[in-house]
Amino acid sequence: MTPADLAAMCALAGLDIVALTDHNTCGNCAAFCRAAQARGLLALAGMELCTQEDIHVVCLFPDPETAGRFEAEAVAPRLSPIPNDPEIFGRQILMDQEDGVLGEDPRLLAMGAQIALEEVPGLVRAYGGAAFPAHIDRPSFSLLGVLGLWDPGLDFPVAELSRACPPDFARRPDLAGLRFVTDSDAHYLDQVWDAQYTMDLPERTARAVLDWLGAR
Amino acid sequence: MTVQQAAARLGWTEFHLADPERRVSGGYAGDLLSWVMGRAGQDCAWFTIMSNQNVAAVALMADVACVVLTEGVRPDADLLRRAGEKGVNLLGTAEDTFTAAVRLARALEE
Numbered sequence: 074m075t076p077a078d079l080a081a082m083c084a085l086a087g088l089d090i091v092a093l094t095d096h097n098t099c100g101n102c103a104a105f106c107r108a109a110q111a112r113g114l115l116a117l118a119g120m121e122l123c124t125q126e127d128i129h130v131v132c133l134f135p136d137p138e139t140a141g142r143f144e145a146e147a148v149a150p151r152l153s154p155i156p157n158d159p160e161i162f163g164r165q166i167l168m169d170q171e172d173g174v175l176g177e178d179p180r181l182l183a184m185g186a187q188i189a190l191e192e193v194p195g196l197v198r199a200y201g202g203a204a205f206p207a208h209i210d211r212p213s214f215s216l217l218g219v220l221g222l223w224d225p226g227l228d229f230p231v232a233e234l235s236r237a238c239p240p241d242f243a244r245r246p247d248l249a250g251l252r253f254v255t256d257s258d259a260h261y262l263d264q265v266w267d268a269q270y271t272m273d274l275p276e277r278t279a280r281a282v283l284d285w286l287g288a289r
Numbered sequence: 290m291t292v293q294q295a296a297a298r299l300g301w302t303e304f305h306l307a308d309p310e311r312r313v314s315g316g317y318a319g320d321l322l323s324w325v326m327g328r329a330g331q332d333c334a335w336f337t338i339m340s341n342q343n344v345a346a347v348a349l350m351a352d353v354a355c356v357v358l359t360e361g362v363r364p365d366a367d368l369l370r371r372a373g374e375k376g377v378n379l380l381g382t383a384e385d386t387f388t389a390a391v392r393l394a395r396a397l398e399e
Contacts, residue, residue: 123323125321125323125324127320127321127322153323153326153327155326155327155350158349158350161346161350161375162346183343184322184323184326185321185322185323185324213341214341
């Protein structure tokens with residue numbers, strides 16, 4: 074999946090708001106956002122941060138530059154010092170908006186950063202972004218999978234449910250008062266869905282999306 | 290002791306035995322993958338309840354002798370496939386992690 078291909082697929086699928094959230098990096102966000110904007114989509118820059126507890130948290134930012142600063146200042150210094158092994162985890166290619174290869178990320182992005190889950194909401198908000206725990210209904214790399222129960226003290230007003238989430242899951246008593254989002258979580262082009270979920274926003278901007286996600 | 294000898298001695302289930310003659314010289318118990326990767330020793334048996342495909346990747350990176358899924362956990366389809374592709378020794382036991390680790394330690398001391 075490359076930035077330009079993904080943007081094209083999102084446009085074909087009729088999506089309106091899209092975001093690129095690679096594991097622990099925003100390295101391809103500028104390329105993706107430019108390619109998506111060229112197709113008329115509202116594109117947000119982000120990452121799927123893997124915390125030290127092996128919990129995935131989707132972090133979204135107003136623009137690729139801010140996302141890049143978040144990565145460089147808040148995440149990069151706390152990544153594993155072990156380099157990536159492309160034979161095991163695959164290559165991590167950096168591209169421009171036309172899928173031209175710019176380079177390869179040598180860091181091990183697949184493993185957790187030394188960032189505690191409880192730090193994430195404040196860290197992301199400090200960069201004008203919004204964060205929500207990913208696929209909390211799944212057993213792997215999810216807040217409920219690792220912690221067992223929702224902790225309201227963690228300051229996440231929104232949580233992501235996966236596509237396969239059973240309908241009554243959101244009625245768990247510990248999830249009362251939470252708002253939910255569902256997205257494709259596409260790892261491959263054929264997992265990009267047709268548009269089927271909506272957000273009620275005052276305007277079609279990244280700021281409005283982030284405010285909706287961050288509202289307590 | 291080899292992985293195959295340990296499996297026979299301790300009654301581990303063999304999900305995928307890629308290198309039965311691999312030597313086991315110790316153990317490591319842990320479920321946080323990033324933590325395990327930086328700490329599990331080479332040639333150890335890694336005891337965990339995690340069963341997603343990143344377990345195989347971490348086992349390779351840490352160069353452990355084998356993975357032992359405890360508490361009766363079975364590998365999911367992706368993990369089994371990845372272990373097969375990458376040649377990771379993948380075993381299992383119904384015992385809890387503490388019991389399985391203690392039994393391996395005793396067997397290694399004899």
